[in-house]
Amino acid sequence: MSGFFENLSLGYQVAFSAANLLYCFIGVFIGTLIGVLPGIGPVGTISMLLPVTFGMSPASAIIMLAGIFYGAQYGGSTTSILVNIPGEVTSVVTCLDGYQMARQGRAGPALGIAAFGSFIAGTIGTIILMFVAQPLSGVGIKFGPPEYFSLIVLALTLLSYLARGSMVKAIIMAILGIGLSQIGIDVVTGRVRFTFGIIDLEDGLGLAPVFMGLFGVGEVLVNLEESLNIEVFKAKIKGLLPNLRDWMDSIGAIIRGTFLGFFLGVLPGGGAIISTFVSYALEKKLSKRPEKFGTGVIEGVAGPESANNAASSGAFIPLFILGLPSNAITALLLGALIIHGVHPGPFLINNHPEIFWGTIMSMYIGNVMLLILNLPLIGLWVKVLKVPYKILFPILLLLCIIGSYSINSSKFDVFIMFVFGIIGYLFKKLDYEPAPLVMAFVLGPILESSLRQSLLISGGSMLIFLTKPISFSCLIVALFVLLSPIVLQRSRRIRAKIS
Amino acid sequence: MSKRVRLDGLVWLILGILMCIGAIQLKLGDFHTPGPGFLPFLSGVLLGIFGLILTFPTPLKRSAEGEEAKNERSSVIWNWKKLINPFLTLLILFIYLLILEPLGFILTTFICLLFLFKLSEPKRWLRPFILSASTSILSYLVFSVWLQCQFPRGLIKFW
Numbered sequence: 211m212s213g214f215f216e217n218l219s220l221g222y223q224v225a226f227s228a229a230n231l232l233y234c235f236i237g238v239f240i241g242t243l244i245g246v247l248p249g250i251g252p253v254g255t256i257s258m259l260l261p262v263t264f265g266m267s268p269a270s271a272i273i274m275l276a277g278i279f280y281g282a283q284y285g286g287s288t289t290s291i292l293v294n295i296p297g298e299v300t301s302v303v304t305c306l307d308g309y310q311m312a313r314q315g316r317a318g319p320a321l322g323i324a325a326f327g328s329f330i331a332g333t334i335g336t337i338i339l340m341f342v343a344q345p346l347s348g349v350g351i352k353f354g355p356p357e358y359f360s361l362i363v364l365a366l367t368l369l370s371y372l373a374r375g376s377m378v379k380a381i382i383m384a385i386l387g388i389g390l391s392q393i394g395i396d397v398v399t400g401r402v403r404f405t406f407g408i409i410d411l412e413d414g415l416g417l418a419p420v421f422m423g424l425f426g427v428g429e430v431l432v433n434l435e436e437s438l439n440i441e442v443f444k445a446k447i448k449g450l451l452p453n454l455r456d457w458m459d460s461i462g463a464i465i466r467g468t469f470l471g472f473f474l475g476v477l478p479g480g481g482a483i484i485s486t487f488v489s490y491a492l493e494k495k496l497s498k499r500p501e502k503f504g505t506g507v508i509e510g511v512a513g514p515e516s517a518n519n520a521a522s523s524g525a526f527i528p529l530f531i532l533g534l535p536s537n538a539i540t541a542l543l544l545g546a547l548i549i550h551g552v553h554p555g556p557f558l559i560n561n562h563p564e565i566f567w568g569t570i571m572s573m574y575i576g577n578v579m580l581l582i583l584n585l586p587l588i589g590l591w592v593k594v595l596k597v598p599y600k601i602l603f604p605i606l607l608l609l610c611i612i613g614s615y616s617i618n619s620s621k622f623d624v625f626i627m628f629v630f631g632i633i634g635y636l637f638k639k640l641d642y643e644p645a646p647l648v649m650a651f652v653l654g655p656i657l658e659s660s661l662r663q664s665l666l667i668s669g670g671s672m673l674i675f676l677t678k679p680i681s682f683s684c685l686i687v688a689l690f691v692l693l694s695p696i697v698l699q700r701s702r703r704i705r706a707k708i709s
Numbered sequence: 710m711s712k713r714v715r716l717d718g719l720v721w722l723i724l725g726i727l728m729c730i731g732a733i734q735l736k737l738g739d740f741h742t743p744g745p746g747f748l749p750f751l752s753g754v755l756l757g758i759f760g761l762i763l764t765f766p767t768p769l770k771r772s773a774e775g776e777e778a779k780n781e782r783s784s785v786i787w788n789w790k791k792l793i794n795p796f797l798t799l800l801i802l803f804i805y806l807l808i809l810e811p812l813g814f815i816l817t818t819f820i821c822l823l824f825l826f827k828l829s830e831p832k833r834w835l836r837p838f839i840l841s842a843s844t845s846i847l848s849y850l851v852f853s854v855w856l857q858c859q860f861p862r863g864l865i866k867f868w
Contacts, residue, residue, distance in 0.1 A: 379763070382721055385752050386724075389749065389756065399745045403749065404731055427802070431795040435792070436791075600826070600829030601826070601840065612858065619858075619860075628799075640717060658748045662747075665742075665743055670740035
């Protein structure tokens with residue numbers, strides 16, 4: 211127990227240093243900003259700002275980038291409530307009742323409960339993360355190469371299953387991501403792979419140019435097709451503090467959303483997105499007035515907003531315990547740690563306690579900062595909403611260019627970003643979700659080394675993946691997930707025939 | 710099934726085959742000691758298989774397709790009028806790449822931002838000029854002076 215308090219004290223020292231307080235503030239401020247602005251998400255922003263973190267310590271970098279992640283969950287609700295356009299995909303559900311509340315002159319309580327709900331969920335989520343992560347890291351040590359291989363296969367399958375649109379397309383994206391991660395020198399044999407004689411490719415494709423292209427440039431190009439003259443809520447926002455009745459209606463939804471969000475956030479895939487939909491459905495099911503949902507019910511805002519914030523805390527569990535990301539954002543955080551020379555895994559908490567405990571403590575501080583940013587300063591974000599996209603997009607593109615160039619001072623990286631910008635644009639147009647590609651691209655090298663090591667250990671027998679219980683369970687679940695659409699469709703047909 | 714989805718499938722199938730050919734040239738090794746081409750070969754095979762699934766109707770494709778994918782068949786995704794802005798933006802980005810080293814960071818950024826801002830205000834010069842000049846200088850001060858990023862100096866050597 212004394213070790214726990216020592217670690218807490220270390221985290222306190224790291225998080226409360228003047229520099230880290232500033233980075234935490236910058237992170238949550240940018241997070242709220244991009245959450246408010248439609249057309250740019252946390253994935254694109256974290257990619258663009260990766261190079262900015264190079265001069266920082268790894269702990270400071272993760273504190274700032276994590277701040278962007280959970281800050282975006284707060285900011286996303288503002289646009290959902292005020293203009294009926296979700297700033298983030300995790301705030302889509304908030305539009306349903308939040309916007310209706312705003313139309314009825316209750317924008318204040320809607321924004322207030324979204325911020326308080328997010329604060330409560332973020333804080334409880336951080337407490338669970340603090341108590342659960344270290345004991346679970348013991349489980350992580352039991353993971354050998356076969357377990358890692360199978361877990362990555364499961365993670366990619368789940369992510370493809372949960373992706374929007376076609377599952378086949380999502381699987382193709384994941385395979386393509388693995389393929390792209392193979393470019394460059396093979397670390398075992400020293401053979402150069404798929405570089406086509408281009409020396410710049412021998413170190414492989416850079417994480418940041420690929421991410422900035424796919425998410426930054428690709429997103430901008432898609433948005434440029436549409437007119438983004440959104441109508442901003444014009445009425446004055448008053449009474450941000452929810453009244454007693456609002457609290458009575460919301461507190462249960464907030465608590466349920468918190469626990470639901472945290473545990474769904476741990477799962478690979480779009481945990482945060484799913485948790486908002488599940489939370490909304492749950493609240494509707496439990497409500498005494500389910501018919502009122504969609505007309506401006508405060509529980510419809512409180513539950514999903516709490517769930518998406520708690521999910522962002524839950525997403526840190528697999529990252530800190532196994533070194534495996536559960537979504538595209540934590541994949542980027544993993545990339546950031548690798549760039550900073552830190553190799554996440556079961557030993558991260560013991561080897562780099564300042565990163566884990568510093569991040570945990572900064573999340574408490576960040577949640578308080580976000581509450582202040584999102585309640586008294588709501589007027590500022592409403593003004594930000596009025597910045598036209600025609601002014602915003604050249605700045606976003608410039609950030610992508612600078613971000614790509616500054617990593618290696620290489621024009622080739624900007625070229626890679628340009629190429630992946632076109633690819634990202636085409637993927638969006640053709641309904642290919644880039645998240646599985648990003649996850650597979652980051653996890654590809656771990657997948658390959660785990661596969662090779664497993665086969666070396668087993669003397670070339672693939673049965674090693676089936677004889678280890680954890681590995682076997684992961685593969686069975688992956689197979690079940692892969693085949694479930696066929697089974698479900700068949701059973702539906704049979705039922706239809708019978709009836 | 711739409712022609713476009715079939716075409717997508719064919720592209721992935723061809724890419725999968727090319728990956729397999731490249732992987733074989735790299736040497737596959739065996740199960741005991743997998744070579745550098747082992748995982749790329751597996752990836753190529755899987756990419757080809759899923760490309761085939763997308764090209765030809767199969768139970769997996771039919772059941773795994775979401776509603777969104779079904780709706781897309783009837784919707785128009787390429788509206789040529791809407792493509793002008795993305796195309797011009799890409800062109801400006803490409804020119805940025807070409808002139809970055811000869812002209813240097815500040816001048817290149819200023820020129821390209823000017824045209825990017827002008828995309829939405831084709832008849833006005835003053836506002837795009839002020840916006841691009843201020844953004845270029847501010848980005849230089851933040852990234853080059855404060856964060857010490859190294860950018861090409863090009864023509865303006867004293868920066």
